[in-house]
Amino acid sequence: MKIVLDAMGGDFAPRNEVQGAIDALKGDANLEIILVGNKNILDKELAKHELNSRISIVDAPERISMKELPTQAIKKDNSSLMTAIRVLKNGEADALVSSGNTGALLAGSVLKLGRIKNVDRPAIVAVFLTMSKPLVALDLGANVDCKPRQLFQFAKMGSIYSKSRFGIANPKVRLLNIGEEETKGNEALIETHKLLKEEKDINFLGNLEPFYLLNSDTDVVVCDGFVGNVVLKLGEGMISNIFSMIKNTVKKSIFSIFGSIFMLPSLKKIKKKFDYDEFGGTLLIGVKKPVLKAHGSASPKAIMNAIKEATIMGRENVVDTIKVALADDDSETSKEG
Amino acid sequence: MKIVLDAMGGDFAPRNEVQGAIDALKGDANLEIILVGNKNILDKELAKHELNSRISIVDAPERISMKELPTQAIKKDNSSLMTAIRVLKNGEADALVSSGNTGALLAGSVLKLGRIKNVDRPAIVAVFLTMSKPLVALDLGANVDCKPRQLFQFAKMGSIYSKSRFGIANPKVRLLNIGEEETKGNEALIETHKLLKEEKDINFLGNLEPFYLLNSDTDVVVCDGFVGNVVLKLGEGMISNIFSMIKNTVKKSIFSIFGSIFMLPSLKKIKKKFDYDEFGGTLLIGVKKPVLKAHGSASPKAIMNAIKEATIMGRENVVDTIKVALADDDSETSKEG
Numbered sequence: 001m002k003i004v005l006d007a008m009g010g011d012f013a014p015r016n017e018v019q020g021a022i023d024a025l026k027g028d029a030n031l032e033i034i035l036v037g038n039k040n041i042l043d044k045e046l047a048k049h050e051l052n053s054r055i056s057i058v059d060a061p062e063r064i065s066m067k068e069l070p071t072q073a074i075k076k077d078n079s080s081l082m083t084a085i086r087v088l089k090n091g092e093a094d095a096l097v098s099s100g101n102t103g104a105l106l107a108g109s110v111l112k113l114g115r116i117k118n119v120d121r122p123a124i125v126a127v128f129l130t131m132s133k134p135l136v137a138l139d140l141g142a143n144v145d146c147k148p149r150q151l152f153q154f155a156k157m158g159s160i161y162s163k164s165r166f167g168i169a170n171p172k173v174r175l176l177n178i179g180e181e182e183t184k185g186n187e188a189l190i191e192t193h194k195l196l197k198e199e200k201d202i203n204f205l206g207n208l209e210p211f212y213l214l215n216s217d218t219d220v221v222v223c224d225g226f227v228g229n230v231v232l233k234l235g236e237g238m239i240s241n242i243f244s245m246i247k248n249t250v251k252k253s254i255f256s257i258f259g260s261i262f263m264l265p266s267l268k269k270i271k272k273k274f275d276y277d278e279f280g281g282t283l284l285i286g287v288k289k290p291v292l293k294a295h296g297s298a299s300p301k302a303i304m305n306a307i308k309e310a311t312i313m314g315r316e317n318v319v320d321t322i323k324v325a326l327a328d329d330d331s332e333t334s335k336e337g
Numbered sequence: 338m339k340i341v342l343d344a345m346g347g348d349f350a351p352r353n354e355v356q357g358a359i360d361a362l363k364g365d366a367n368l369e370i371i372l373v374g375n376k377n378i379l380d381k382e383l384a385k386h387e388l389n390s391r392i393s394i395v396d397a398p399e400r401i402s403m404k405e406l407p408t409q410a411i412k413k414d415n416s417s418l419m420t421a422i423r424v425l426k427n428g429e430a431d432a433l434v435s436s437g438n439t440g441a442l443l444a445g446s447v448l449k450l451g452r453i454k455n456v457d458r459p460a461i462v463a464v465f466l467t468m469s470k471p472l473v474a475l476d477l478g479a480n481v482d483c484k485p486r487q488l489f490q491f492a493k494m495g496s497i498y499s500k501s502r503f504g505i506a507n508p509k510v511r512l513l514n515i516g517e518e519e520t521k522g523n524e525a526l527i528e529t530h531k532l533l534k535e536e537k538d539i540n541f542l543g544n545l546e547p548f549y550l551l552n553s554d555t556d557v558v559v560c561d562g563f564v565g566n567v568v569l570k571l572g573e574g575m576i577s578n579i580f581s582m583i584k585n586t587v588k589k590s591i592f593s594i595f596g597s598i599f600m601l602p603s604l605k606k607i608k609k610k611f612d613y614d615e616f617g618g619t620l621l622i623g624v625k626k627p628v629l630k631a632h633g634s635a636s637p638k639a640i641m642n643a644i645k646e647a648t649i650m651g652r653e654n655v656v657d658t659i660k661v662a663l664a665d666d667d668s669e670t671s672k673e674g
């Protein structure tokens with residue numbers, strides 16, 4: 001398996017990227033990694049590590065910043081990101097990992113790799129450990145104002161991903177909604193509910209209320225990218241606030257220090273339940289090749305996890321399975337518009 | 338101050354309602370409470386307590402269940418809820434408290450009390466303590482698919498409420514959105530952003546990202562009722578999951594028991610940050626009289642808090658202030674549609 005890594009994308013690039021790549025190679029003898037970025041800088045960074053014949057460099061002198069507008073960014077042909085996408089497109093690698101500008105990665109991937117047939121819009125997917133089982137959630141921010149047809153396609157892609165990634169035979173799919181009844185929610189959701197009920201290839205079980213998001217038997221939860229992004233960021237914010245409150249309490253009394261020593265392991269466990277970095281970040285689903293997006297501030301461990309996840313995506317042929325399933329799609333939904 | 342209480346609304350009615358009313362009377366010598374519900378049942382419940390001349394009963398034999406559709410429920414003229422609304426409308430009380438069916442309370446209030454001039458749709462408001470200051474949040478579920486004009490009105494009402502309830506001279510108002518830039522978010526938010534920027538009576542400071550919801554200098558945050566309800570329920574769910582995980586850990590080891598003893602006070606403090614019951618539940622804003630909605634499962638303490646909050650609403654003339662501010666509203670926004 002060959003992974004192409006945008007080595008200049010993240011906030012701590014290329015240090016964390018290179019470290020993550022080296023660590024990933026150690027854990028997988030069949031892995032090869034192509035680092036993309038300024039060759040001089042990457043050579044220097046690599047020199048800090050033992051020589052590894054399974055790592056190579058593709059020179060790309062330019063860099064896309066986190067603040068750059070996607071429309072501008074994708075014009076930078078010699079940037080590490082756009083070059084990495086080209087390497088993937090040309091078949092020189094099986095999957096791509098970047099911790100760079102999300103909008104640019106999204107726009108660049110759609111433009112250069114193309115959308116899978118019958119996918120109107122690619123979505124951002126994350127996997128949360130939750131209280132009981134891995135939960136595939138999409139869209140987490142690629143699209144706002146999603147149409148029922150798009151939400152329907154997200155459900156389909158999410159279901160196939162859950163099958164091929166986690167081996168779940170008949171993934172339980174639900175819509176994130178503010179009530180159980182099918183008449184609840186906004187217009188787009190009520191319409192999507194109807195479409196999903198009629199679709200035989202999806203094990204659709206109705207709505208999932210946000211209260212139960214981290215504690216249900218759901219395998220795939222579908223929502224508009226705006227709502228998904230709110231959920232993602234609110235969850236991260238709450239956990240961050242809880243940890244900082246605990247730190248403040250600990251400073252105040254010796255008893256709390258004792259308390260925190262015993263409680264911290266379980267609090268860290270809780271943090272993991274909402275931490276999609278366990279699966280290397282997020283996945284861009286709906287484009288013709290596997291593209292993974294690690295956090296901008298990804299640690300070497302997160303980069304390594306993202307590379308691992310990318311190899312799984314490649315090995316399990318997740319993208320090809322989605323292609324086949326959606327190409328064969330002869331439902332009315334796919335024919336519309 | 339006279340409060341009318343739907344004494345048969347909640348899951349534990351009338352026990353918690355009556356207990357909460359008795360407790361509220363003890364803390365406020367100028368308070369009178371009208372209990373509405375089946376007189377026989379209420380007489381029996383009241384007999385468990387000391388006689389109090391400031392409590393009275395209005396008989397209403399029927400009851401609206403939590404599952405009843407609002408359209409059906411509002412036809413039940415003799416229900417405790419609809420009778421309580423009538424008592425409020427007739428001026429026999431200054432504010433209403435119910436822990437009953439939210440949809441029925443909303444529909445009944447709009448139908449019988451009427452909307453304030455220049456308010457297209459009333460909203461559900463809650464106050465969160467957050468990390469630093471009380472945060473007024475609306476809409477939390479009264480409306481889905483909100484138009485820019487409605488979101489604009491929510492901002493206006495929220496700002497006035499923040500002023501009169503918390504004495505904040507120039508409340509900082511923000512839109513809940515997935516990015517800071519004014520071009521971020523869905524169409525409704527981008528348009529609302531423009532309207533708010535042009536409005537001199539609102540101290541509009543742009544977007545608030547969900548990561549910072551519980552930790553910012555914002556006084557009023559505005560969102561669509563669908564998004565607001567997701568935020569509310571996800572937050573409650575996450576806190577509930579965290580507490581149950583801690584309980585499970587505690588069972589497993591003696592060290593965790595020690596840990597939890599020292600940590601629990603600070604964890605409870607965290608829970609409070611997201612617990613709008615501190616302010617007695619939610620408020621229905623935009624109808625012509627003060628209407629408060631306590632949790633369906635409200636404890637006597639929560640009922641008491643809701644009654645306290647209702648007296649503040651009455652005393653501070655919050656609803657009248659909104660009426661005046663919006664009646665004078667000669668902005669283009671209010672004239673449209």
